[in-house]
Amino acid sequence: MLGQPISMVLPEVVGYKLSGTPHKFITSTDIVLTVTKHLRQVGVVGKFVEFFGPGVAQLSIADRATIANMCPEYGATAAFFPVDHVSIQYLQQTGRDAEKQAYITKYLKAVAMFRDYNNVSQDPDFTQVVGLDLTTVVPCCSGPKRPQDRIAVSDMKTDFEACLAAKQGFKGFQMAPERHGAAVPFQFNGEEYSLSHGSVVIAAITSCTNTSNPSVMLGAGLLAKKAIECGLSVKPYIKTSLSPGSGVVTSYLKESGVMHYLSQLGFEVVGYGCMTCIGNSGPLPEAVVEAVTQGDLVAAGILSGNRNFEGRVHPNTRANYLASPPLVIAYAIAGTVRIDFETEPIAVNSEGKEIFLRDIWPTRDEIQAVERTFVIPSMFKEVYEKIEVV
Template identity: 60%
Template sequence: MKDILNRPHDRVTLKNMQSDWLSCLDNKVGFKGFAVPKESQAKVAEFSFRGTPAKIKHGDVVIAAITSCTNTSNPNVMLGAALVAKKACDLGLEVKPWIKTSLAPGSGVVKKYLDKSGLQKYLNQLGFNIVGYGCTTCIGNSGDLDESVAAAITDNDVVAAAVLSGNRNFEGRVHALTRANYLASPPLVVAYALAGTVNIDFEKEPVGISKDGKEVYFRDIWPTTDEIAEVVKASVLPDMFKGTYEAITKGNPMWNELPVSASTLYPWDPKSTYIHEPPYFKDMTMTPPGARPVKDAYCLLNFGDSITTDHISPAGSIHPDSPAAKYLKERNVERKDFNSYGSRRGNDEIMARGTFANIRIVNKFLKGEVGPQTIHVPSGEKLAVFDAAMKYKNEGHDTIILAGAEYGSGSSRDWAAKGPMLQGVKAVIAKSFERIHRSNLAGMGIVPLCFKAGEDADTLGLTGHERYTIQLPTDVNEIKPGQDVTVTTDNGKSFTCTLRFDTEVELAYYTHGGILPYVIRKIAAEQ
């Protein structure tokens, strides 16, 4: 309960949080790095919030959300958060009005026991009103910040923070304007909302000032284990769970009134911007395509370490200047109705345009510039990644991706493999892969290759401006899981990689052009 996280597998103890944060300001741009010059780290940006003078600086919290399908299922931490709120309210503490606060439990049971305890009113008083039950801030659905706050952050290049009790917080996922995103327990979310900054030592610095002018510290609002246990025992009752889950299949009037087609086949609506008939089976035959050569391929993107599935296939908001936004505008969708990539994942046209569209992605081609663009090597043009990918496809060129370690870490989302496939990516050459993402790439017919130990694109002198030929056997019977594969470039370089089709089944997916055609052919053959 007393730890705060930056990635699910990177734990920062609460006592070290402030020093860790300060080091992030110094670090180069990337994971846990913002490269803020020393002379600018204490800069204060002044703005007007709804007519009231306000200030914001690096590390200030602008989003505080109790959310998650997992974290909020624990009554101890949820009622613990409510007790923090009660103690804070009793002392007269408040959350700054420009901090966007919300409470989104994963289950309606939470509301029942918060109401039973009488503590929900204190969460409401601090702004943690229930906004719904399901995916919200954790997947980028917090909504826009107030325009004045957004302008203050953008105009002054402020590294603003979000603190949430979700289970994912990869770059660009929570909100486009919060570069620092921390995962914490629900009680800690309330504490950081009250403090208004992650740049605080809770042991030595006050969280706020009480109504009688005294300094209030973290220890003054943090409930004891016994206090939490007492309210859990009195408020969390078996009938709450029974009543909620017995009614779960009954739905609600809006859901139950949705019109449903009686057809056994889905009636695709060509005008829909949410659900679109995908191209996976277009021109498919019963004969598998077999091994496909990757010859003279261009490098679409050149990455370093820790590229996550959120970098590859963001689930958050759709940026107004993105290819996906252009697609929606062309179909008369207003910006207020763009929604998010996560909500439009039934439309392959949007998801292909959203692939590598993360606003915090770092591509070596851009030499320090951050954002979803790349260089179209033949022309030297800087383009949105999707536009560059389509330009290569239209020119008849294959593409590959160069990457560092832990490529594809994070949520195991299938679109992080489907999207590159739709963009025309034929192979990914990385130092290492996250297990599930590597398997997903194989399932989409993309060749996963690993550099040999001690080697990567930099040590081999690869800039990404080369053209790559992957010398896989043309006879599928000669391809074996884990075999060595030679990669050559048009400027005379040659290096050996390990083929990361790890099973015969993955090889079968590859020879069929992916798992989807493989399954269809298998079903059709059994009819």
């Protein structure tokens, strides 16, 4: 700009090879938290990360966007998925005309930027290659204070209890052993309840790439539907909310018939954009705040946004976990993060029947069938044509 030369160091490009097929109960959030933790361990600060390999072909565009959106959490300068036929299908799905699709495809192929992920001869040379077998990914969350601290859902209960005892830090609250079983009774709307360490007081499906990913949003809706059909509910004192990043999300949730079930569990659309993840959840019920304060409790927030830093979500939730939208609902129903979903029921319904998470969790095939039917080009056109450019 000033007519003077500027020297730049070319960044290293780390190739991240994905292989295998995810298990039918795995969400894109599970994959991204696994990738984030791995890349943190590899060390990619100041580097570019390019994803390649046959496993990429198993991921939708929304899945890839969710992974790329976590780039700041694993520290890379940029995260890149080369364009392939799935990318072009997305252009079609979101209403781009056939002429534009053809033009883009022709150009990218001409400059050798169009990729067939199953063709190893197209793989570039990288500074370093690391990888992940998607078959090894398990359901997971991250927290209680940082988005890169991944925990398998099967370990959540033991990990939280270990955090209670650990010294103050990213994975510790330094709570005296005799205080681990503390419980504080309180009244809310004329009913008696009790809070303890790990009790969920905020559950939010909040604006982030997660809420622009139809697979996890419809997964949350299908889980809500099955939960309602099994007679489950969320305790009324838990602050629940749904704040998508786009009006399209509301459209396909309504069209697929799951919005009604989300609302019944308290996950009403409260607006669009960043809310709970930036501290805009609003106040908790006064009775809840008094119970948390009186018992010096480590209460929990569970949210789908990736900004679950300590003190950011709410001053009364010292433990905050990043989870996929379906898991946000699951922990809201359970009412606590101190639960092993494998061995303990998520809740007992009014008939006294124990319901386990596996009883209501939708499969990837179920979710994709609904997505193919209800996430259609006309929906994107209808929503985005209403946008006025000033």
